[in-house]
Amino acid sequence: MIATLTSEQGIETVRSLVDGKWVQLNGTSHPVYNPATGQEIARLPYATAAEVDRTVKAAHAALRKWRDTPVVDRVQPLYRFKALLEKNANDIAATLTRENGKTMEDASAEVRRAIQMVEVACGMPSLMMGDSLNDVSRGIDSRTVREPLGVCVGITPFNFPAMVPMWMIPFAIASGNTFILKPSEKVPLTPTRCAELLVEAGIPDSVFQVVHGGKETVDALLHHPLVKAVSFVGSTPVAKYIYTTSSAQGKRVQALGGAKNHLVVMPDADMPKTVDAIISSAFGAAGERCLAGSVLVPVGEAAEPLLKLLIERTEAILVDDGSKEGVGMGPVITSDHRKKILGYIEKGVEEGARIRCDGRMRAKEGEGYFVGPTIFDDVRPDMTIAREEIFGPVLSVIRAQTLEDAIELVNGSEFGNTTSIFTQSGKSAREYQSGVEVGMVGVNIGVAAPMAFFPFAGWKNSFFGDLHAHGKDAVYFYTEQKVLMTRWF
Secondary structure, three states: OOOEEEOOOOOEEEOEEEOOEEEOOOOOEEEEEEOOOOEEEEEEEOOOHHHHHHHHHHHHHHHHHHHOOOHHHHOHHHHHHHHHHHHOHHHHHHHHHHHHOOOHHHHHHHHHHHHHHHHHHOOHHHHOOOOEEEEEEOOEEEEEEEEEOOEEEEEOOOOOOOHHHHOOHHHHHHOOOEEEEEOOOOOOHHHHHHHHHHHHOOOOOOOEEEOOOOHHHHHHHHOOOOEEEEEEEOOHHHHHHHHHHHHOOOOEEEEEOOOOEEEEEOOOOOHHHHHHHHHHHHHHHHHOOOOOEEEEEEEHHHHHHHHHHHHHHHHOOOEOOOOOOOOOEOOOOOHHHHHHHHHHHHHHHHOOOEEEEOHHHHOOOOOOOOOOOEEEEOOOOOOHHHHOOOOOOEEEEOOEOOHHHHHHHHHOOOEEOEEEEEOOOHHHHHHHHHHOOOOEEEEOOOOOOOOOOOOEOOEEOOEEEOOOEOHHHHHHHOEEEEEEEEEOO
16 A cells, blocks of 8 residues: 555554645644554544645645546546456455454445445436526527536545445546545544545546544634535534534535434334344444444334344354454444443443343453443333434334334434334335434335435434435535526527
8 A cells, every 4th residue: 555654563654645645744643443452553643734724725726627627537537446446345345344343244345335336426427417498588598507616525434434435525526526535533544545546546636635634634624715515424413513613604514413213113024034134233333333223113012022033143143353254243443432332331221221132241351342232121212322322232122002102202313314114014114104204214124224326314413414425415415506598699
């Protein structure tokens, strides 16, 4: 990798991509850890405000030539980028597992999703097409065109370091913008490796850049007058901050926040397949995803047969280093986050929930940041574990008597990212889909994550802005519509 320098101790120093060159930034350097071992694997120098200013100005200088490049030519580097991602998919997944902790199976699935995003953005010549109508008035023709916004910024989270940047980068640059990525400081290696491949694919200098850092770096980007749009994925408090700070300056913003996602199970559900889906949803990626199923709502007689099988299957999950064969769940991202999750488990016990699978038994000190999958039963809607986003492998079971009760429970949440119902009844599914106040709804699907050509449509405190990530919304977000009216004498 040209984007990192390796010391004699095997610790990499991560560089940033600024104005077409891989450079080592001058801000304070911070450690990056392998969460499965707790060992330092890299050092990450942060960008100073002056370095952010230089990066934004380079993006602005490259803008005119790039936006005037025909869209059919703008997507050519993306075609090559897609091929390079496919060629290097296994290596990217291994890097992802090393710095994030998720299993190789989860990491490989994430890389495939990232590639799908690039694939959809390659269709920008069709996606950007406008409308036209002749003779809207006597001798007057009218049409619409979409034009790029300018310099765009993406601030991405630790939990999907390959996929989430691709919600932004290919759509932004294919539609004629220049783009600056600020990845999570916890997982810089994966997005930096992807950036290397985009450079190899032939993206022009300064059309795409990468800077690393923390809040100071983010604030410098948010306040820069040349930045026209900001995309963010992370926790709800930070999403609110990003949205209010950027929109107050007239920037376009899409800020995706946290969630508390409910999985509703009807008595007629296929229990074995439903349990498979629940386990994947609640404990896949160690529960560290905004679409994780974190509240299980068995309806009526569904509870006992569902929980019997679910607990049996959960206790059999192998928790270990995600790079090993047969591992069902890896560690969480940091030692501090493990402590936070364990604190939520303690809170659940204190508030009277009945613990059926205790992840504390697998939280090994000094051997990586592990927490076992945890299931609470007899949870009340007012309990902390039922209301707040834990972002870990903790599943709260709230029993409901009827489907109407379940819908009322879901709608009482401050979040509205995703939810699913498990049933063989079309009537129940339709009633649920229509009644819940949630942006993404699944039927017999554990994680109702939309494909790249549909938008990631969170509601309530799960999203701040008007236009969502990827799909047609991404095209609309990264472009401005212009209406042209023409008359010839």
